[in-house]
Amino acid sequence: MRKFLLPSIVLTTTALCVLSPAGSAEVLRVGESSPASSAIMPVAVGVEMGIFTKHGLDVKLTDFAGGSRLFQGMAANSIDIGISAGPEMVLIAKGAPILAVCNMAPSVPFLGISVPANSPIRSVDDLKGKLIGVASELSLSKWLAIELARARGWGINGVTPVAIGNLPAAILAAYRARNIDADIATTALAFFMEANNLGHLLIPVSDYEGNIGAGMIFATTDLIATNPNAIRRFLAGWLDTIATMRMNKDETVRIESGITGFPPAVMSKEYDLTIDMFSKDCKFDSESMANLQRSFTDMKLLPSPPDMSKLQTEAFIPKH
Numbered sequence: 001m002r003k004f005l006l007p008s009i010v011l012t013t014t015a016l017c018v019l020s021p022a023g024s025a026e027v028l029r030v031g032e033s034s035p036a037s038s039a040i041m042p043v044a045v046g047v048e049m050g051i052f053t054k055h056g057l058d059v060k061l062t063d064f065a066g067g068s069r070l071f072q073g074m075a076a077n078s079i080d081i082g083i084s085a086g087p088e089m090v091l092i093a094k095g096a097p098i099l100a101v102c103n104m105a106p107s108v109p110f111l112g113i114s115v116p117a118n119s120p121i122r123s124v125d126d127l128k129g130k131l132i133g134v135a136s137e138l139s140l141s142k143w144l145a146i147e148l149a150r151a152r153g154w155g156i157n158g159v160t161p162v163a164i165g166n167l168p169a170a171i172l173a174a175y176r177a178r179n180i181d182a183d184i185a186t187t188a189l190a191f192f193m194e195a196n197n198l199g200h201l202l203i204p205v206s207d208y209e210g211n212i213g214a215g216m217i218f219a220t221t222d223l224i225a226t227n228p229n230a231i232r233r234f235l236a237g238w239l240d241t242i243a244t245m246r247m248n249k250d251e252t253v254r255i256e257s258g259i260t261g262f263p264p265a266v267m268s269k270e271y272d273l274t275i276d277m278f279s280k281d282c283k284f285d286s287e288s289m290a291n292l293q294r295s296f297t298d299m300k301l302l303p304s305p306p307d308m309s310k311l312q313t314e315a316f317i318p319k320h
Helices: 042-049 067-075 086-093 140-151 168-176 187-195 221-226 228-247 249-260 264-277 286-298
Strands: 026-032 057-063 081-084 098-105 111-116 131-134 160-163 182-186 199-204 215-220
Touching: 026 042, 026 067, 026 228, 042 057, 042 228, 042 249, 057 228, 067 081, 067 086, 067 098, 067 215, 086 098, 086 140, 086 215, 086 286, 098 221, 098 228, 111 140, 111 187, 131 140, 140 160, 140 182, 140 286, 168 182, 168 187, 182 187, 187 199, 187 264, 215 221, 215 228, 221 228, 249 264
Parallel strands: 026 057, 026 081, 131 160, 131 182
Antiparallel strands: 081 215, 098 215, 111 182, 111 199
16 A cells, blocks of 8 residues: 555656667557546556567656646656546647547446445445545546436435545545545555455446446647657557456456555455456447536536537557
């Protein structure tokens, strides 16, 4: 757990087209909104397995505590590629110089609603009127809290989302202080809580929500204009990583356990729950786009639904 208390890695200012010390791989600055999320961890897995190097890339990872901070780094041209959640597409609609280039995890089995140990909450119905922790005001988890209230017929104010960040230490601290009654976060954290009698998973989000573009890969418009081939190579490396993960559970679990700090037994359960969520082609399915479009107006982030086709492109997806 100590990993989550460390400060974020300082952003690199290395120019994109700089060669690695070996002179063979191109530096690509990649940011993650939540390194502990199963939808986002594959990039670190691919780096450790050397898969991106095979595609001519020297990936430099920076971890952020939320998608909003990641997009700030991308808008400042400190990050070239961002790995985050679909709701961040609203920032593109608001003018961020970024496009979504891969819908890498349409569904959302990796998020769940957990409650602390000894909570009086025993069922979903007990969540009505409760305080539910979410990552941020623009986060996927906030919208999922609102979606829960809608799905249960409680109305848009049926629960109260509380932005506390997405780091496990912050979530556990909020539980101890009783600042929240429940939290929407990674199922890996819920499994860890169960193993240590700190809490438990109430329900996975996939119990009430369909495809929502839960995991997305973004690229800056500057990278699109100056080095589109780097995006193609990154997406090829990503898809290669996912295929490798499917065939190598033990190695994947070992690496992901090192990333999260959770024991291999916890990450093994997480792997089994989430490995099938990854897209094999990166394409933007209509259900994900429709649900995201609706989320932007549901959360009053935009006055009217945006044209989703202007927020994404499939131009860099590898051809098979």
